[in-house]
Amino acid sequence: DVKVTQSSRYLVKRTGEKVFLECVQDMDHENMFWYRQDPGLGLRLIYFSYDVKMKEKGDIPEGYSVSREKKERFSLILESASTNQTSMYLCASSFSDRDGYTFGSGTRLTVV
Amino acid sequence: EDQVTQSPEALRLQEGESSSLNCSYTVSGLRGLFWYRQDPGKGPEFLFTLYSAGEEKEKERLKATLTKKESFLHITAPKPEDSATYLCAVLGGAQKLVFGQGTRLTINP
Numbered sequence: 001d002v003k004v005t006q007s008s009r010y011l012v013k014r015t016g017e018k019v020f021l022e023c024v025q026d027m028d029h030e031n032m033f034w035y036r037q038d039p040g041l042g043l044r045l046i047y048f049s050y051d052v053k054m055k056e057k058g059d060i061p062e063g064y065s066v067s068r069e070k071k072e073r074f075s076l077i078l079e080s081a082s083t084n085q086t087s088m089y090l091c092a093s094s095f096s097d098r099d100g101y102t103f104g105s106g107t108r109l110t111v112v
Numbered sequence: 113e114d115q116v117t118q119s120p121e122a123l124r125l126q127e128g129e130s131s132s133l134n135c136s137y138t139v140s141g142l143r144g145l146f147w148y149r150q151d152p153g154k155g156p157e158f159l160f161t162l163y164s165a166g167e168e169k170e171k172e173r174l175k176a177t178l179t180k181k182e183s184f185l186h187i188t189a190p191k192p193e194d195s196a197t198y199l200c201a202v203l204g205g206a207q208k209l210v211f212g213q214g215t216r217l218t219i220n221p
Contacts, residue, residue, distance in 0.1 A: 004155075033208075042213040043156075043199070058208065090155050097207050098144050098163075103155030 003027075004104040006091050012110045019078040021107050023091030031094045032074035033101065034066065036087040043090065049074055081111045114139040114204045116212035124218045125190055133185040133215045135200030145183050146209065147176050148199040156199055190219045
């Protein structure tokens with residue numbers, strides 16, 4: 001089974017901190033994605049990557065950046081955390097865009 | 113712009129009471145429709161992909177069907193462990209999944 005591992009289940013950070021969320025997949029998938037999930041708003045795509053060192057903006061990239069230096073690792077960076085970035089963050093990967101995505105367990109981030 | 117609407121928002125059933133969840137979509141060039149199950153505090157778990165109208169897929173008590181405008185997730189004789197949020201997503205020409213807001217399903221014993 002493909003596994004997508006997110007480094008933290010719960011995080012509490014202060015406003016203005018730089019925050020790193022790490023995601024690692026173990027099945028050589030080309031594609032990786034970062035979503036956030038909020039009640040009433042569903043899953044919204046922040047950034048995605050189809051290859052190493054490649055990144056594309058999703059629907060809500062403002063306030064975020066990403067890094068993909070190795071195929072298996074996709075990092076989401078909150079440059080200066082704000083309270084409106086409190087959310088559940090979900091990482092996903094897939095072999096091709098027509099395959100089902102495999103999601104990680106999520107990181108619940110609280111910014112205080 | 114690709115859009116997905118799921119209904120109802122929430123559904124409460126008795127154990128053994130069959131029902132269907134709806135996913136209506138508008139997409140430019142459907143390349144796939146996906147169903148996921150999500151338990152509280154966890155990431156979505158992949159269930160099915162449907163690629164063309166008329167296609168059906170089954171897994172245990174779940175059956176997914178697809179038309180040109182909507183998909184149904186039929187649940188037959190559900191059990192309490194089927195309680196979860198069910199998410200629908202479409203893949204169109206933009207090459208990224210667009211999700212609906214989900215249906216929260218509760219099965220009472």
